[in-house]
Amino acid sequence: MIRIEGLHKSFAGKPVLAGVDLAVGQGESLCVIGQSGTGKSVLLKCILGLTAPDAGQILWQGRPLDRATRPAFLDRFGMLFQGAALFDSVTVWQNVAFRLRQRMPDAQARAIAVEKLARVGLGPETADLMPAELSGGMAKRAGLARAIADDPAVIFFDEPTTGLDPIRARRINDLIRGIVTETGATAITITHDMDSVRAIGDRVALLQEGRIAWDGPVAQMHDAVPLAAFLGHASGRRDTNAT
Numbered sequence: 090m091i092r093i094e095g096l097h098k099s100f101a102g103k104p105v106l107a108g109v110d111l112a113v114g115q116g117e118s119l120c121v122i123g124q125s126g127t128g129k130s131v132l133l134k135c136i137l138g139l140t141a142p143d144a145g146q147i148l149w150q151g152r153p154l155d156r157a158t159r160p161a162f163l164d165r166f167g168m169l170f171q172g173a174a175l176f177d178s179v180t181v182w183q184n185v186a187f188r189l190r191q192r193m194p195d196a197q198a199r200a201i202a203v204e205k206l207a208r209v210g211l212g213p214e215t216a217d218l219m220p221a222e223l224s225g226g227m228a229k230r231a232g233l234a235r236a237i238a239d240d241p242a243v244i245f246f247d248e249p250t251t252g253l254d255p256i257r258a259r260r261i262n263d264l265i266r267g268i269v270t271e272t273g274a275t276a277i278t279i280t281h282d283m284d285s286v287r288a289i290g291d292r293v294a295l296l297q298e299g300r301i302a303w304d305g306p307v308a309q310m311h312d313a314v315p316l317a318a319f320l321g322h323a324s325g326r327r328d329t330n331a332t
């Protein structure tokens with residue numbers, strides 16, 4: 090469904106993406122892992138059209154994404170931002186219904202927002218709260234409700250467990266897996282967290298030195314030689330910034 094072919098991107102002559110080839114099928118959940126600074130965010134920005142690659146292309150349903158085709162793609166995608174990234178000045182339901190409100194009356198958009206909040210474990214009483222009144226875990230859930238509000242075909246999860254303690258991280262991972270399975274959406278997750286990979290991913294791709302160094306089923310990653318160094322690094326890493 091999404092195919093990345095020969096993607097190159099350099100900054101000031103320094104190559105960051107040096108020929109990335111990667112594909113994710115409809116309904117598949119792909120996790121992209123890699124050390125800090127390997128270009129995971131640059132890859133995401135290229136897919137979203139926020140950064141122009143120097144060479145290569147990204148295809149969605151067989152058609153290259155460009156100025157003409159990207160808007161239809163962006164209409165069908167949802168994203169959970171690192172740190173949830175809610176708009177501070179509007180209520181939780183208005184955050185969740187942000188896109189819906191552009192094409193339906195508020196009462197209808199609010200009803201859908203409340204339903205999506207329930208799906209992520211937040212009761213109707215949270216709908217009229219302001220984002221500042223939410224805990225970190227609740228904000229992450231509200232961000233997830235916003236990502237799925239418009240029933241996207243493709244969902245991006247950018248470091249979904251960053252800033253959460255291990256218990257909340259596990260709950261978010263399980264929630265994401267449940268939502269991806271039940272909606273049949275194609276999912277791309279960028280993460281350092283191998284628990285997320287095991288919980289969310291069908292497939293995992295390692296981005297290293299500008300290329301995909303390994304790409305295969307999550308079930309096989311522990312036998313993959315190119316992943317050994319990364320897994321050793323990641324297993325010693327624990328995000329303890331509880332919220």
Ligand SMILES: Nc1ncnc2c1ncn2[C@@H]1O[C@H](COP(=O)(O)OP(=O)(O)OP(=O)(O)O)[C@@H](O)[C@H]1O
Nearest residue numbers: 100101105123124125126127128129130131132281
């Ligand atoms: N707009 C830019 N201008 C110059 N260099 C950039 C720009 N965007 C990214 N880079 C460089 O590209 C490299 C990859 O950055 P990127 O943010 O994609 O890494 P990452 O894998 O997402 O890291 P992390 O896991 O820490 O978020 C870094 O060396 C970064 O400094």
